[in-house]
Amino acid sequence: MKRHVLLYGLIGGILIAVLKWTEYRFLVIEHSIEIYGGLIAATFAVLGIWLGLKLTNRQERVVIKEVPVPTGGSFVPNDTKREALGITPREQEILELISQGLSNREIAGKLFVSENTVKTHSSRVFDKLGAKRRTQAVQLGKAFGLLP
Amino acid sequence: MKRHVLLYGLIGGILIAVLKWTEYRFLVIEHSIEIYGGLIAATFAVLGIWLGLKLTNRQERVVIKEVPVPTGGSFVPNDTKREALGITPREQEILELISQGLSNREIAGKLFVSENTVKTHSSRVFDKLGAKRRTQAVQLGKAFGLLP
DNA sequence: AGCAAAATCACCCAAAAGAATGACGACAAC
DNA sequence: GTTGTCGTCATTCTTTTGGGTGATTTTGCT
Numbered sequence: 001m002k003r004h005v006l007l008y009g010l011i012g013g014i015l016i017a018v019l020k021w022t023e024y025r026f027l028v029i030e031h032s033i034e035i036y037g038g039l040i041a042a043t044f045a046v047l048g049i050w051l052g053l054k055l056t057n058r059q060e061r062v063v064i065k066e067v068p069v070p071t072g073g074s075f076v077p078n079d080t081k082r083e084a085l086g087i088t089p090r091e092q093e094i095l096e097l098i099s100q101g102l103s104n105r106e107i108a109g110k111l112f113v114s115e116n117t118v119k120t121h122s123s124r125v126f127d128k129l130g131a132k133r134r135t136q137a138v139q140l141g142k143a144f145g146l147l148p
Numbered sequence: 149m150k151r152h153v154l155l156y157g158l159i160g161g162i163l164i165a166v167l168k169w170t171e172y173r174f175l176v177i178e179h180s181i182e183i184y185g186g187l188i189a190a191t192f193a194v195l196g197i198w199l200g201l202k203l204t205n206r207q208e209r210v211v212i213k214e215v216p217v218p219t220g221g222s223f224v225p226n227d228t229k230r231e232a233l234g235i236t237p238r239e240q241e242i243l244e245l246i247s248q249g250l251s252n253r254e255i256a257g258k259l260f261v262s263e264n265t266v267k268t269h270s271s272r273v274f275d276k277l278g279a280k281r282r283t284q285a286v287q288l289g290k291a292f293g294l295l296p
Numbered sequence: 297a298g299c300a301a302a303a304t305c306a307c308c309c310a311a312a313a314g315a316a317t318g319a320c321g322a323c324a325a326c
Numbered sequence: 327g328t329t330g331t332c333g334t335c336a337t338t339c340t341t342t343t344g345g346g347t348g349a350t351t352t353t354g355c356t
Binding site for chain 2: 341344
Binding site: 103104105119122123126132133134 | 312313314315316
């Protein structure tokens with residue numbers, strides 16, 4: 001920061017000196033308007049370029065962003081693995097609702113069946129997955145690729 | 149691209165015209181060297197700045213590289229969100245074991261504490277997450293980024 | 297030393313979940 | 327027409343879970 005201020009001052013001083021000197025030359029030698037203009041032009045062009053660089057240099061940054069892209073994109077609910085485990089579509093459906101944190105009663109309500117039915121389905125799914133609890137069923141369901 | 153070329157031409161033309169006009173004024177009115185110089189200076193300064201910006205912009209390209217990192221790889225268990233929810237480390241630990249499908253008894257055995265203790269911890273965690281069931285707690289835990 | 301948060305444990309009660317068994321209708325396959 | 331699978335539902339019983347309350351210990355911080 002301090003260096004910058006100093007530099008600006010210095011350049012300003014030099015510029016003024018140059019101009020003064022040039023003007024003097026101009027007055028003495030009566031034909032160098034072009035030189036005069038050219039000098040000023042060149043000086044300010046350089047100054048401008050330098051300034052522009054200075055201004056933009058501050059934000060010159062290459063950002064490499066590591067975005068945790070949701071792998072698999074959409075997740076294809078995988079009939080193949082489901083059938084390999086002998087799990088019926090209905091059972092899979094119940095398993096998904098379980099994984100969403102619903103109770104048996106809520107699932108029953110959502111599917112318009114009795115709570116007992118949900119219990120049998122879930123029991124069978126647990127059996128086929130080798131799970132003893134619904135949380136375990138969810139865990140295994142994901143491990144088998146049945147759930148997202 | 150075409151627009152840029154056009155712009156350059158236009159600015160060039162205008163510049164020449166302005167200079168011509170200024171020179172003319174200079175010849176007619178015999179005392180305006182300063183104005184002449186100032187104009188040139190200003191023009192070239194602006195041009196220089198603009199040029200500088202243009203030049204640096206070419207190589208300044210902010211590259212946002214999106215690296216699809218498989219989400220399972222890292223996952224930092226996120227102390228920030230945990231504390232934001234007022235969940236203690238121990239509670240988080242129990243939550244993780246729940247999400248792995250363990251029963252309260254199994255968790256108790258694994259952590260060498262009583263089943264009652266596990267129950268209190270889990271109850272508190274459910275409360276803080278707003279969950280009524282452990283499956284729901286798991287679901288919410290994932291939604292909050294507390295679980296992988 | 298003294299406070300506050302965290303962790304520990306107990307007891308009781310209610311609700312939810314799970315296991316076991318049996319049963320019935322629809323439907324497709326043989 | 328028999329067989330088998332699937333989905334449906336009930337009943338009974340045990341286990342698990344969750345709610346509520348209170349108490350003690352550990353630990354970190356002032």
